[in-house]
Amino acid sequence: MKELEQIKRIKALAEMGLVYAEDEYNRERYEELKQIALELMASVANQPLSILENFYMPVTDYPTPKVDVRGFVLNEKNQVLMAKESIDGKWTILRMGRSWLHSLNLCHKRNRGRNWAEHNCS
Incomplete structure (x- = not known):
């Protein structure tokens, strides 16, 4: 509308x-x-x-879209890699920054249709 x-x-x-x-x-x-x-x-x-x-939440700075993307990483024992939040000290899965997202997007485009474990995105 x-x-x-x-x-x-x-x-x-x-x-x-x-x-x-x-x-x-x-x-x-x-x-x-x-x-x-x-x-x-x-x-x-x-x-x-x-x-x-x-x-509505109070606006304290210039209103822009706030994107928070998280992902998890497994080691060879299928354990999840965790990170400690600086804000509250609690454990969480990894927060991915803009550079990670850009890299993952490029990797996804190059390897579309393949199993994640089959390719190296570095």
């Missing part, structure tokens, strides 16, 4: 303005614009405003 996309864009512009506003006057203007966008969204969605106000 085009109307909803436009409302979401207005909300995003207001949130970006709030992140970079340097004075109280601009902050108030962007807060009002964000509130108007939420009210329009509530109207289009036929939902109470209170639900939408609590639905």
